Amino acid sequence: SDVLTQSPSVSVAPGETARIPCGTNKIGSHSVQWYQQRPGQAPVLVIYYNAARPSGIPERFSGSLSGDTAILTITRVEAGDEADYYCQVWDRSGDHRWVFGGGTKLTVL
């Protein structure tokens, strides 16, 4: 079964670029999704199919793959971007299950 590994925290100054990695040994066989969760709120989909952006999500949010790692990149970071970010894949091997990474807390300094 797959495990998604995320760093617990990332800190950036306003206006800088945040890169949030998500590692898995099967990244090439999965489509990776990313969710933003602000405190006390439900998660919001910000990236799907590795790099696609839902309507209403700013272009500052982008997704990419690098080897066995998916990366969520947020450019020109704003205070409102401070949140937890989760990666997610659909593991089709064996019993189908949907897996989340442990989450990364983005702190805007």
Added chain:
Amino acid sequence: QVQVVQSGAEVKKPGASVKVSCRTSGYTFTGYYIHWVRQAPGQGLEWMGWISPHSGGTIYAQEFQGRVTMTRDTSITTAYMELSGLRSDDTAVYYCARDGCGGECFDHWGQGTLVTVSS
């Protein structure tokens, strides 16, 4: 527009059951799977299972097999998640979410339902 609205908070005693509802609108209910995800206080997201509103078919995470039942009522475009044998570590916010990407993603989420298990 798509809306997903869940039932209100619940307080249950250990050993009891809880049933959370997930009312949807703004799209064809039977055309999209519904997933259930929970989040314990201060913890990450945990996938619980999935129901096809069209067929009623389900897939449950192994961790919840035997304790969870997911159902739906197509006449009122509502999905349900019932969890039995509640324990204190089942205290969490429970979310339903629409699968909007053919199995890949959860594109619309309910607001969450806090279930507190306490004696």
